[in-house]
Amino acid sequence: MGLIDQAVDLLETGVSNVKENVKDVLDQADYDYSGAIYDSILTTKVGKVIGWAQKNALWPATFGLACCAIEMMAMANSRWDAARFGAEVFRASPRQADLMIVSGRVSQKMAPVLKTIFDQMPEPKWVISMGACASCGGIFNNYAIVQGVDRVVPVDVYVPGCPPGPEALLYGIIKLQEKIMNEAGTKQAAKRVA
Amino acid sequence: MTSEEIVEKIKTDQGKAINSSEVNLGDSVIFVGAERIHDIAEYLKNDPDLDFDYLSNITGTDYLNEEREPRFEVVYELHSIEKNHSIRIRVGLDEEDPTIPTVSDLWKGALYPERELFDMFGFDIKGHSNLSRLIMPEEWEGNPLRKDYPLTIEDVTFSHNREFKQDLVKSKPRTR
Amino acid sequence: MTVTDQGLLEREKDSMTLNMGPQHPSTHGVFRVVLEMDGELVDSAEPHIGFLHTGIEKTSEAKRYVHVIPMTDRLDYLSPPGNNLAFCLTVEKLLQTDVPERAKFLRVIMCELARMASHLVWLATHALDIGAMTVFLYCWREREMILDLNEEISGVRMMTSYIRLGGVVKDSTPGWLQSVRNFVEYFPAKIDEYERLLTRNPIWLDRTQNIGVMSREEAINWSMSGPVLRASGVNWDLRKQRPYSGYENFEFEVPTGKNGDIYDRYLVRVAELRQSREIVRQALKNLPAGPYKVDDNKISLPNRKTLKSSMEALIHHFKLVSEGVSVPKGETYVPIEGPRGEVGFYIVSDGSNVPSRVKLRAPSFMAIPGMCKMMEGCFIADVVGIIGSIDIVMGEVDR
Numbered sequence: 001m002g003l004i005d006q007a008v009d010l011l012e013t014g015v016s017n018v019k020e021n022v023k024d025v026l027d028q029a030d031y032d033y034s035g036a037i038y039d040s041i042l043t044t045k046v047g048k049v050i051g052w053a054q055k056n057a058l059w060p061a062t063f064g065l066a067c068c069a070i071e072m073m074a075m076a077n078s079r080w081d082a083a084r085f086g087a088e089v090f091r092a093s094p095r096q097a098d099l100m101i102v103s104g105r106v107s108q109k110m111a112p113v114l115k116t117i118f119d120q121m122p123e124p125k126w127v128i129s130m131g132a133c134a135s136c137g138g139i140f141n142n143y144a145i146v147q148g149v150d151r152v153v154p155v156d157v158y159v160p161g162c163p164p165g166p167e168a169l170l171y172g173i174i175k176l177q178e179k180i181m182n183e184a185g186t187k188q189a190a191k192r193v194a
Numbered sequence: 195m196t197s198e199e200i201v202e203k204i205k206t207d208q209g210k211a212i213n214s215s216e217v218n219l220g221d222s223v224i225f226v227g228a229e230r231i232h233d234i235a236e237y238l239k240n241d242p243d244l245d246f247d248y249l250s251n252i253t254g255t256d257y258l259n260e261e262r263e264p265r266f267e268v269v270y271e272l273h274s275i276e277k278n279h280s281i282r283i284r285v286g287l288d289e290e291d292p293t294i295p296t297v298s299d300l301w302k303g304a305l306y307p308e309r310e311l312f313d314m315f316g317f318d319i320k321g322h323s324n325l326s327r328l329i330m331p332e333e334w335e336g337n338p339l340r341k342d343y344p345l346t347i348e349d350v351t352f353s354h355n356r357e358f359k360q361d362l363v364k365s366k367p368r369t370r
Numbered sequence: 371m372t373v374t375d376q377g378l379l380e381r382e383k384d385s386m387t388l389n390m391g392p393q394h395p396s397t398h399g400v401f402r403v404v405l406e407m408d409g410e411l412v413d414s415a416e417p418h419i420g421f422l423h424t425g426i427e428k429t430s431e432a433k434r435y436v437h438v439i440p441m442t443d444r445l446d447y448l449s450p451p452g453n454n455l456a457f458c459l460t461v462e463k464l465l466q467t468d469v470p471e472r473a474k475f476l477r478v479i480m481c482e483l484a485r486m487a488s489h490l491v492w493l494a495t496h497a498l499d500i501g502a503m504t505v506f507l508y509c510w511r512e513r514e515m516i517l518d519l520n521e522e523i524s525g526v527r528m529m530t531s532y533i534r535l536g537g538v539v540k541d542s543t544p545g546w547l548q549s550v551r552n553f554v555e556y557f558p559a560k561i562d563e564y565e566r567l568l569t570r571n572p573i574w575l576d577r578t579q580n581i582g583v584m585s586r587e588e589a590i591n592w593s594m595s596g597p598v599l600r601a602s603g604v605n606w607d608l609r610k611q612r613p614y615s616g617y618e619n620f621e622f623e624v625p626t627g628k629n630g631d632i633y634d635r636y637l638v639r640v641a642e643l644r645q646s647r648e649i650v651r652q653a654l655k656n657l658p659a660g661p662y663k664v665d666d667n668k669i670s671l672p673n674r675k676t677l678k679s680s681m682e683a684l685i686h687h688f689k690l691v692s693e694g695v696s697v698p699k700g701e702t703y704v705p706i707e708g709p710r711g712e713v714g715f716y717i718v719s720d721g722s723n724v725p726s727r728v729k730l731r732a733p734s735f736m737a738i739p740g741m742c743k744m745m746e747g748c749f750i751a752d753v754v755g756i757i758g759s760i761d762i763v764m765g766e767v768d769r
Contacts, residue, residue: 061393062393062395063393064399064400065399065400065422066399066422066424066444066447066764066765067444067447067528067529067765069399070447070448070491070528071527071528073495073510074510074513074514074517077506077507077510077511077514078507078510078511079510079511079514090395092394092395094393104422105422105424107420107421107422107423107424107768108331108334108423109330109331109420109421109423110392110400110421110422113392113393113400113421117393139429139440139441140424140425140426140429141346141429142345142346142424142425142428142429143338143343143344143345143346143425143428144338144423144424144425144428145424145425162529163527163528163529165527218700218701218702219463219464219466219700219702221702221703247590247591248590248593248606249593250593250705250712250714250731251703251714251716251729251731251736253716253727253729253731254729255701255718255726255727256727257726259720259726260720260726269701269703269716271703271705271714271716271731275590275604275606278611278612282703301591301593302591302592302593302739302740302743303591303592303593303594303736303739303740304593305739306735306736306738306739307735307736327420328419328420329419329420329423329768329769330420330423331420338425338428339427339428341431343428345425345428345429345431345432
């Protein structure tokens, strides 16, 4: 059980206490809209709040491999502006990042390095496999290339294309945000920090 | 100098040292034995008329599928910056003993291409300062660019996303 | 610790090994270098490459000539048309065919646009490594325009595969030519903008002047090429020395440097941006009319319209699509001037429709030992500057 989980549990116990109290108060006050207040605000889970914070502050690792890395750089630039989705803070150290964009082909020599970098990232962490080569080996079905990076690290979102344009990668990031939000407050999210 | 002149000059100066020469599609080409390559390279670099001071490229070739002897070939591309002409040296190498002396003492730029030849073809470069794997990992077996090395190796079978994929398969509606 | 004659403190040598890469933001990919440090100074640098080894050369031996072209895009992924051109010129030399004038001009336009795009990425990342963030944003702004031009004519932003055997894949449109013209008119002011930020910037000068110096003789002996060679004072540009694809029709200068340091390489590349823009301007002005690919159905696909009326064209189409181009037996090497230097393919053909050996002469690969030679004796902080000034692309280093 990670630290975050403990904190979430504590908070949720506290919040449920508050909810009970508030419910009593609201019942006594007998407002018309007391039910609405209760449903809209007070039933929100703390896990959801944390997921919302996480999805809007994805910090990718600067992990450029090949051609796709150029398009990844383009995504961070002014025209495509990944900052709109909170994913522009590229971190040089994997220990400060929580999103790994595998941008390009992964060779047999690079695969152990990639795994090490993934292990160095703090939990919870997500992986986007960018481009055909990272997703399945692409046009390079040969001795040198790992046929899909999902053989080395677990992948959350696959972005197709050779190379995918920045807009495709942005769509991948939005999809990942949806995934984070769907998982937030559930067992899957807890599993990520186990 | 034009390609024909270069070939003529080398023929008159070093006629015995080279095996043959030709002008192929406008490029001057000489064929040299592996034991003479260093002498010829030194001559090409130091001759004032030829003055090949720039090593452009070193290539290995494997002629396994073609009926010809010897099996391997090392190809050097040289330019002369001052004179603006070029030459190609082709050196045949035996299958049993692919050994060739280094030219990295003449052109420092030869260090890495020669290491690449060792790595990708398994040629033994005599006199090279650091003959170790360059592109493939240290523990790699075989020399990938040889023709008898398979192009594709299916090795890794496990996947992190296997569980998820099985769920997908299960949730598919059954056909028939 | 002892005191020397000059009154300086001298300590015993105490070296430390420092690993840089393969995951490092300023190694421009997955380059790894192991530095032996003596305090802040680099004693020796040992490069490790191969982390992006893709086996393109080996895979090419299993693909038809036409299918190799998209793979050459992925070698030097900052200037794909240059690789396409080098490959096509080599195969065309083996086929002994010559492409029409219009195709040559279109090829030149694509290559020079790619050279500009490539130099813009170089300037952006090099300046970012040294600490100038604004240049990064500015350069990408103009690069996006070039990528839009690529997308308009070939359908993709980066990997155009526009240059094919016997010409180009399709003719340019008047609208596209007008877009290029607009860009060419717009671009010089932007180069001035970058220069205003850097050329006389004292921080930039301090970080680049007299660092990573390579003399003329060294640069030749270590097989450096392209802007690095020219910055060392060697007037060697294959567009001038061995004109290919109609470069003899253009008037342009070959900028050279004097000192061979990082700053001179910067000046040479910025001057090349202006020259490339000038070449594109001339190409647009003198673009001849006529066919955009050879009229030889054994090499390029027949015209779409003739397919419905001519049986012969249909047979050629079928043969070319299902079998590909058969290249006469032989081997040859054609070098061209890419953004990083001499790009050349050595191709061995055994007479079939599949190449027997494809070897890329990669300028970045040849530059790596020379680059590590430059690092010796410099400060650790200058290592990123030196790597940036060579402008390595790992795709073509590891192939």
